[in-house]
Amino acid sequence: MRQPLIAGNWKMNKTPEEGVAFINELKENFPKTDAEAVITPTALAITAMQEAAKGTDIKIGAQNAHFEDAGAFTGEISPQSLASIEVPYVIVGHSERRDIFHETDEDVNKKTKAILDHGMTPIICVGESLETREAGKDQEWVAGQVKAALANLSDEEVSKTVIAYEPVWAIGTGKTASADDAETMIAHIREVVFEVAGQEASDAVRILYGGSVKPANVAELLAKDNIDGALVGGASLEVDSYTALLTGGVA
Numbered sequence: 001m002r003q004p005l006i007a008g009n010w011k012m013n014k015t016p017e018e019g020v021a022f023i024n025e026l027k028e029n030f031p032k033t034d035a036e037a038v039i040t041p042t043a044l045a046i047t048a049m050q051e052a053a054k055g056t057d058i059k060i061g062a063q064n065a066h067f068e069d070a071g072a073f074t075g076e077i078s079p080q081s082l083a084s085i086e087v088p089y090v091i092v093g094h095s096e097r098r099d100i101f102h103e104t105d106e107d108v109n110k111k112t113k114a115i116l117d118h119g120m121t122p123i124i125c126v127g128e129s130l131e132t133r134e135a136g137k138d139q140e141w142v143a144g145q146v147k148a149a150l151a152n153l154s155d156e157e158v159s160k161t162v163i164a165y166e167p168v169w170a171i172g173t174g175k176t177a178s179a180d181d182a183e184t185m186i187a188h189i190r191e192v193v194f195e196v197a198g199q200e201a202s203d204a205v206r207i208l209y210g211g212s213v214k215p216a217n218v219a220e221l222l223a224k225d226n227i228d229g230a231l232v233g234g235a236s237l238e239v240d241s242y243t244a245l246l247t248g249g250v251a
């Protein structure tokens, strides 16, 4: 049984102080839920939010990490440092990182490996552009990204990863893939994981949907067999909507 995961990706939003205020409010209103609750704030807010979340079920993750532990990489975040402060999850290969910061499939693979080597869990983002979808090449494209991200990992390592399917055209646009379309792609991703790493890994790996997820559509998405949670931007920024996501949303 795969535990649902509701990961909030705050992107470059909220100061550390605002992050702590969010955690304090979330603690007071934390709902009864089967889902694992993860918030990934900006790197500067991680430690203060971890402190605020101590003793609760709220986990604080990171949005990015370099693949090297140390060196001349001005402005980058060391996976070794993230592990040293016990960050459990690190997002890798978000489409904004790929598009704006030119991260390649090879970078995503190296980062995935580095994060696993440090005992953390990568949340590997994949997803097609509207052009690719309209050309009917979305499944092929996403399969290529998944295979590249998982290259040279052991089957056991693959089983520990989380994959997030985020169609680029659905991010921050208000356009969500239909629950059926998301399920079709996510089932395809699970099939690719099976090809790469076998049955056990494909049964174990959690695959999330991301792209304009909100309380109004989360229940339909999570009801699908292969969708194990959500990677959420905008709707994770307010305590009300984040708690609604944790409890399966409201219409």
Ligand SMILES: O=C[C@H](O)COP(=O)(O)O
Residues within 6 Å of the ligand: 009, 094, 166, 170, 171, 172, 173, 174, 210, 211, 212, 213, 231, 232, 233, 234, 235
């Ligand atoms: O990582 C999260 C995604 O980019 C989705 O963002 P969104 O929920 O604001 O569309």
